[in-house]
Amino acid sequence: MSLTEKEKTVVRDFFGKIVARSDDIGTESLTRLLVVYPQTKSYFDHWKETTPYSAPVRKHGINVMGGIYEAVGKLDDLKGGLLTLSELHAFMLRVDPVNFKLFTNCILVVLSMLFPEDFTPQVHLAVDKFMALLALALAEKYR
Amino acid sequence: MVEWSDFERSTILDIFANMDYDVVGPKALARCLVVYPWTQRYFGNFGNLYNAAAIMGNPMVANHGKVVLHGLDRAVKNMDNIKATYAELSVLHSEKLHVDPDNFRLLADCLSIVVAAQMGTAFTADVQAAFQKFLAVVVSSLGRQYH
Numbered sequence: 001m002s003l004t005e006k007e008k009t010v011v012r013d014f015f016g017k018i019v020a021r022s023d024d025i026g027t028e029s030l031t032r033l034l035v036v037y038p039q040t041k042s043y044f045d046h047w048k049e050t051t052p053y054s055a056p057v058r059k060h061g062i063n064v065m066g067g068i069y070e071a072v073g074k075l076d077d078l079k080g081g082l083l084t085l086s087e088l089h090a091f092m093l094r095v096d097p098v099n100f101k102l103f104t105n106c107i108l109v110v111l112s113m114l115f116p117e118d119f120t121p122q123v124h125l126a127v128d129k130f131m132a133l134l135a136l137a138l139a140e141k142y143r
Numbered sequence: 144m145v146e147w148s149d150f151e152r153s154t155i156l157d158i159f160a161n162m163d164y165d166v167v168g169p170k171a172l173a174r175c176l177v178v179y180p181w182t183q184r185y186f187g188n189f190g191n192l193y194n195a196a197a198i199m200g201n202p203m204v205a206n207h208g209k210v211v212l213h214g215l216d217r218a219v220k221n222m223d224n225i226k227a228t229y230a231e232l233s234v235l236h237s238e239k240l241h242v243d244p245d246n247f248r249l250l251a252d253c254l255s256i257v258v259a260a261q262m263g264t265a266f267t268a269d270v271q272a273a274f275q276k277f278l279a280v281v282v283s284s285l286g287r288q289y290h
Contacts, residue, residue, distance in 0.1 A: 031268050032271055052268055
């Protein structure tokens with residue numbers, strides 16, 4: 001399941017449209033991941049706190065969104081373009097890939113919540129595919 | 144048995160009490176058919192599902208969306224025994240309709256997204272957690288009688 005050229009345009013356009021709220025989206029998505037799927041907190045033992053909207057959550061949410069926007073800029077070759085990020089996740093972070101799906105669920109809910117008119121079923125489809133491909137690219141170096 | 148906190152119980156009751164079934168049902172099912180096109184396999188006799196616009200405007204899809212959403216009412220009224228409540232429906236989906244149970248999860252995901260759009264910021268992280276927990280129990284119960 002790869003992105004069609006039309007879907008790539010949809011993804012670029014949508015993410016371009018919402019870039020001003022990128023920090024909020026990242027914070028909100030990560031907050032929800034930690035609340036809705038509490039087992040994900042296991043990756044953040046080293047943080048002072050994992051409470052919703054707290055400073056470490058906000059900082060990291062913004063960080064993750066930065067990665068997502070980097071991927072939006074590399075839609076024509078996600079695997080190649082995200083090699084370094086993949087190595088980071090594979091050898092250092094070792095985040096179980098099942099969590100990419102959980103995070104995707106959270107970000108889709110946030111996008112739907114904040115942009116109910118723009119997050120149409122067609123946009124949802126393209127973004128869902130993009131997130132799935134992004135997760136695959138991140139898992140590329142795992143084994 | 145599933146344990147529900149007071150917050151979870153009242154959240155679920157609230158969401159369904161304020162739900163516009165005629166809007167949310169059709170939107171959720173249509174979204175599922177668009178975002179996960181392989182789910183269209185169960186709706187061969189629904190007429191035109193050729194593209195997103197056709198799906199979203201299809202009256203049979205809209206109608207069936209309402210039916211499915213009202214199907215959740217039973218779980219809302221019997222939150223302490225959703226598994227037993229859906230035993231018969233589970234058998235129906237398995238033996239008569241032959242629906243792969245993973246589809247229940249896909250539709251549940253789309254329902255969360257539609258409800259999030261309807262509720263806006265009122266769909267807080269805690270509300271999302273409660274709603275998704277409820278849907279997960281429903282999904283599990285509907286798949287329970289498959290063999």
